Amino acid sequence: MDTTHLTKFYKKKHTDKIEALYLAGVISKKEKETLLNRTLELDSETGNHLIENYIGNYSMPLGVAMNYVIDAEEMVVPMAIEEPSVIAASSFAAKIIGSAGGFNTEVTQRRMIGQVTLKNIANFEEASRKIETAKQDILSRANEAYPSIVKRGGGARDLEVRILKDDSDSGIPTFLSVHIHIDTQEAMGANIVNTMMEGISPYIEELTGGTALLRILTNYATECLATATCVIPTNKLKTATFSGEEVRDRIIEATQVATIDPYRAVTHNKGIMNGVDAVVLASGNDWRAIEAGVHAYASRSGQYRSLTTWQKNDTGDLVGELTLPLPVGTVGGAISIHPGAQLAHSIMNHPNAHTLERIIVSVGLAQNFAAVRALVTEGIQTGHMGLHARSLAISAGAKGDHVQQVADILKHSKHKNLQRAKNILLNLLEEFDK
Known part of the structure; x- marks a missing residue:
């Protein structure tokens, strides 16, 4: 990738941005034409097969975050999101972190977890022993239920038994849950896991004498973790108002607040997910599953806490x-058929699932750095409202060059609202007509 063509990318016109990505080797000539001709949208036939009661497409802006250096590799990262400041903040944070060596990442083995949850168990200890004794037979039966994943090198790998007992006085009965850890290769694997769970449940009922109540994957993918780290010297943190040491300490203190206060932690982690969700969505993966698993992981201590440490x-x-649980895939579902997802994977040079995890967790860390740094220095609204001004200009009816003109005036106005944007646009149009 020739990053010289991507300098000051955010200042380029739309067509020039696409040309720059092509010259940098990020997109192909065919993809360039697709973007220029605006033919990236999902066609109606495919959409009709993807969901029930299809009536049309609800578009999200697709952009690219710049300056990422992940495990010593320069990257452009596609992000699908409507919030104005996210990609700008992501690129800004990546530039600072990239100049200090970038992100280093680690990923665990990729194993999804399926659950067969049973009720009406007479003796939980005895049932657990029978399942443990039959472990290999259960794993074999799981693999027989989905032989194609075994042929691709994956399959059921391990088993765990959990007794689900409520210690409160709620009156909830005790259940038995059998976890199967499954290597789904490049797929996120929901269909694979669910098929396996349904395949083994009759045998587990026979072993335990219980009744299978639930046979489905869990989106709490604790066996599929990705970690990103970065090191930033203080001389890269200073602002016009604060020294680098002050910014460093304030970021650390703000994260400490998010570690002990769930009210702050929710917003702190939402900032992380701004970046994570945008890449997950662009890549055609299930952002709802990722959100659910990540927030459960933030509560693993018994209290909802900050996902990052500084x-x-x-x-x-x-x-x-x-560190995040990231059960994402690079094949299957919308990934293989949605033109936007296909373009996103191409921009990332067709990563495998491990690499996609590394990219996503790095973006999450960058997004958190940008947000907390802004919060503890100039405040979040300075940058956010500057970018939001363009949205207000468009809502006011501005088009073409007038969008930026209205936004520039609005950014320096005392009142930054839609009515003010309309008044600015009206004044500009009156000046133009003179």
Whole structure:
């Protein structure tokens, strides 16, 4: 990738941005033409097969975040999102972190978890022992239920038994849950896991004497974790108002607040998910599943906490870390048929599932750095409202060059609202007509 063509990307006109991506080697000539001709939209026939009662497409803006260096590789990251400031913040954070060496990542083995949950168990200890004794037979039966994943090198790998007992006085009965850990290869694997769970449930009922109540995957993918870290010297943190050391300490303190206060943690983690969801959505993956699993992971201690940690090392540098459960895939579902998802994977140079995890968790850490840095320095509204001004200009009816003209005036106005944007546009049009 030749990044020289991507300098000051955000200042380029729309067609020039697409040309720059082509010259940089990020997109092909065919993809360039697709973007220029605006033929990226899902066609009605495909849409009709994807969902029930299809009536049309609800479009989301697709953009690219710049400046990412992930495991020593320069990357352009596609993001689908409607919030104005997210991609700008992502690119800004990636530039700072990239100049300090970028992100380093680690991923665990990719294993999804399926559950067969049973009721009416007479003896939980005895049932658990029988399942453990029959472990290999259960795994074999799971693999027989979906032989194609075994042929591709995946399949059921491990088993765990959990007794689900409520210690409160709620009156909820005790259940038995059998977890199967499954290597789904490049797929997110929901259909694979669900088919396996339904395939083994009669045998587990026979073993335990219980009744299978639930046979489905869990989106709490604790066996599919991705971690990103970064190290930022203090000289890269200073602002016009704060020294680098002050910014570092304020970021650390703000994260400490999010670690002990769930009210702050929710918003803190929402900022992380601004970036995560945008890449997950662009890549054609299930952002609802990712959201559910991530927020459960934030509560694993028994209290909802910050997903990131920010500390200082022995030399005084700011060190950030983020771990997320990321059961994403690169094949199956909308990924293989949605033109937007296909373009997104092409922009990322067709990553495998492990690499896609590495990209997503890095974006989450960058997004958190940008948000918390803004919060503890100039405040979140300075940058956010500057970008939001363009949305107000468009809502006021501005078109073409008038959009930026209205936005520029609005950014310096005391009142930044739709009525003010309309008044600015009216004044510009009156000046133009003179």
